[in-house]
Amino acid sequence: MVTAKDVKELREKTGAGMMDCKKALTECDGDMAKAIDWLREKGIAKAAKKADRIAAEGLSRVAVEGNTAVVFEVNTETDFVAKNEQFLGLLDTMKEVFLQVKPESLEAALAAEKDGKSIETMITEATATIGEKISLRRVAVVTKTDDEMFGSYMHMGGSISALALLKGKQDEAVAKDIAMQVASMNPGYVTRNDMPKEIVDHEREIQTEITKADEKLANKPEKVLAGIIEGRVSKNLQDMCLVEQPFFKNPDQKVGQYVKEAGAEIVSFVRFAVGEGIEKREDNFADEVMNQAFGN
Template sequence: MITASMVKELRERTGAGMMDCKKALTACDGDMEKSIDWLREKGIAKAAKKNDRIAAEGLTRAAVNGNTGVVFEVNSETDFVAKNEKFLGLLDEIQAVLIENKPADLDAALACAASEGTVADAVTTATATIGEKISLRRIAVVEKADDEFFGCYMHMGGKISALVTLKGKADEAVAKNIAMQIASMAPQYVNRDEMPAEVVEHERKVQTEIVKNDEKLANKPEKVLAGIIEGKISKNLKDLCLVEQEFFLDPNMKVAQYLKENGCDVVNFVRYAVGEGIEKRQDNFAEEVMSQAFGG
């Protein structure tokens, strides 16, 4: 059964109209990812925007101490609580614990000793004290070599945090600029070599269908069509790669050029945005009307 909330989510992710979204979901038996592709192949949706719905509150944080960098996210139910002194104090404690203990994953982090038992205990205490569900959602601990540089940036007090490791002649200013690039432009990979083959093949499938359905290209030779498809793949995937993005301080320059001019390369990066990938229930009049219309 196609529900109003499914139609709403597809609209948010593709920008397509309500009826087109319902038609896509119906054609794809309610499969969200297939429906996105269906809309793209029909030329109704220009791009599939994934993980761009901020559906939980809280803060992320990035911090550096010597050769250790950490990035983590702590969620709360409301943005108001994210400004609470006790909540901010919890982030301070978690930051210190992560830098000192360098846990390998979230479970290990929650088991680390804290001021009140473990980090898990500290989170539970914060939940009881603040009166909202608080959770440590994810962590990343990054170690760098002595000849590498960290770039660290937090946007809007921690709504987005980025940590990047550079090698070469980079200095702190260059490293911070790259961290700001990552925070603002949300790349998923350093370069095309890091991109999984299945990501490229998926885009090739979508673009092949788009070209196949384009009447203007109906009489083009196969070789020409193949070139058009590869060009579209490259265009759509370039913004997923950090080095292929336009540099935010100079749109006439690619990030790769900025790095080359400063004699450095990116080793790795981590970017967290608050609530990305979490869906939060939102009751409003528009959804209620859609619910009645679609029987959701």
């Protein structure tokens, strides 16, 4: 009988995925040494050696099918892999599986299967074949009602993927415009009401100190100063709120105005930019070439 402890031990020894370790132990009747050899023979343990590499490149995807939409990001070590047919095929498979399974977490997404093979196993096999660390970083699944609509947009083939959910008058062009706005202007929230209080309070503290230090405002009444502070807070926070941003097709108009005139309302959005928040390793170029040439 294969125990969770055995799976954990094998995973620590090889770096292979949980599902692969469980399968290896099952195939080898729980024999740890044979399971390690099994993983090596399948090329999975070899792929595991790449686990400590930094994968900050790759592609994102956004896909819509009926009332379900999915956005996900898959990372690689270099941008060259983004042109690899096997890698692109892997992304297509993920898209198909995620739309069908609707995984609620990254773990569920990795465990999702097609033809009896998990996404995690597919990633491990692709890593072994392509020769670069590949990892599924994040997945977001959004569902809608019949009176809502999706807008989606992928920039530069998947360097950024954005999904917008709107309600009200059905207009695919408007929904896509909002997805493009999200991709290009990177808002943090739909409206000011969605913004955490601590962010607003922090900005107010900063603007209060700046205003107090301004000698030109020294003799202004408290009420006037309060108005100046709130005005500055509003100005500095507006770019973080989608509805307050200038509309990219008409900078004289706010996004909120554009959507309202179209008879719609923004419900939510998702934006994945490849590699954002990942600290990329700075390699010496000469060393990198030598490593590739001699396989170090």
